């Protein structure tokens with residue numbers, strides 16, 4: 001069986017364990033992620049660890065509507081059908097578009113679906129991002145996200161960026177007020193150091209961190225280890241290296257060879273490695289394609305023996 005055929009069969013559904021031939025990759029009836037372990041987000045929200053990033057359902061440059069708006073909604077419905085119950089978004093994606101599409105496609109929301117949004121990173125134009133951590137602005141952001149998402153309370157609200165021009169205590173003070181008013185359940189941070197996390201925790205409880213991290217970009221190792229110690233969720237953004245130069249979806253070389261050896265794609269190996277790396281890891285791969293979504297979700301079933309993971313790590317470091 002060719003690798004392409006095997007992946008196809010994984011999607012279409014035979015429940016055979018390929019013992020011997022492909023000892024590490026188990027096929028199941030659908031690519032749904034019930035095999036992925038769960039995490040207690042904020043101690044009270046059970047989520048499957050493999051989530052979905054909804055930044056790529058917007059137009060070019062994360063700006064405006066996707067050319068295929070109906071397709072974007074179909075994709076979101078497939079996300080939920082596959083058992084993903086953590087969707088990451090932000091008011092800045094589109095801007096507004098990603099949140100609006102989520103509500104259009106999925107509201108009224110299925111029980112247990114956790115929508116994590118963000119505010120505090122503005123969009124003056126396509127591809128442009130400017131932090132704004134003024135408390136009055138953030139208070140408005142929360143209200144607007146609630147309206148767009150048609151929610152009474154946002155399960156996870158993340159400060160998208162710390163604004164260097166505003167004391168972080170003031171930005172977080174606005175989120176604390178929103179939390180006290182019942183508009184936000186939990187608060188998270190994005191692109192922060194351990195020092196910044198500790199500073200924030202003096203203002204209010206922080207349940208998650210969202211920093212850039214993937215098998216070939218481990219700059220946030222310290223923050224990840226901190227999350228593990230504190231039992232906080234770590235949502236690696238660009239888990240596949242994003243869409244630019246560092247994209248793992250275009251990678252060749254030794255990791256790709258190793259992926260093939262396990263009858264998986266490079267993308268699946270990269271996502272499965274993240275899930276293996278830490279029990280607090282909640283990857284949120286982003287895609288605009290249902291085929292890619294299904295491929296990504298199937299990676300939750302990819303399990304390698306410890307010595308093979310060690311080899312993968314050595315190879316990825318060698319590539320770094």
Ligand SMILES: NC(=O)c1ccc[n+]([C@@H]2O[C@H](COP(=O)([O-])OP(=O)(O)OC[C@H]3O[C@@H](n4cnc5c(N)ncnc54)[C@H](OP(=O)(O)O)[C@@H]3O)[C@@H](O)[C@H]2O)c1
Nearest residue numbers: 053054055237238239240241242243249285286287288292
């Ligand atoms: N906190 C922050 O500052 C921050 C920053 C950036 C992103 N994020 C969040 O993190 C999420 C993920 O980050 P990201 O979207 O930048 O990067 P990513 O998930 O690492 O990669 C997305 C790119 O990979 C492609 N891709 C996905 N699955 C694929 C597959 N199976 N085969 C081939 N190509 C595939 C996508 O293209 P296709 O559409 O063609 O599949 C897209 O170009 C975002 O959606 C967003 O929610 C947060």
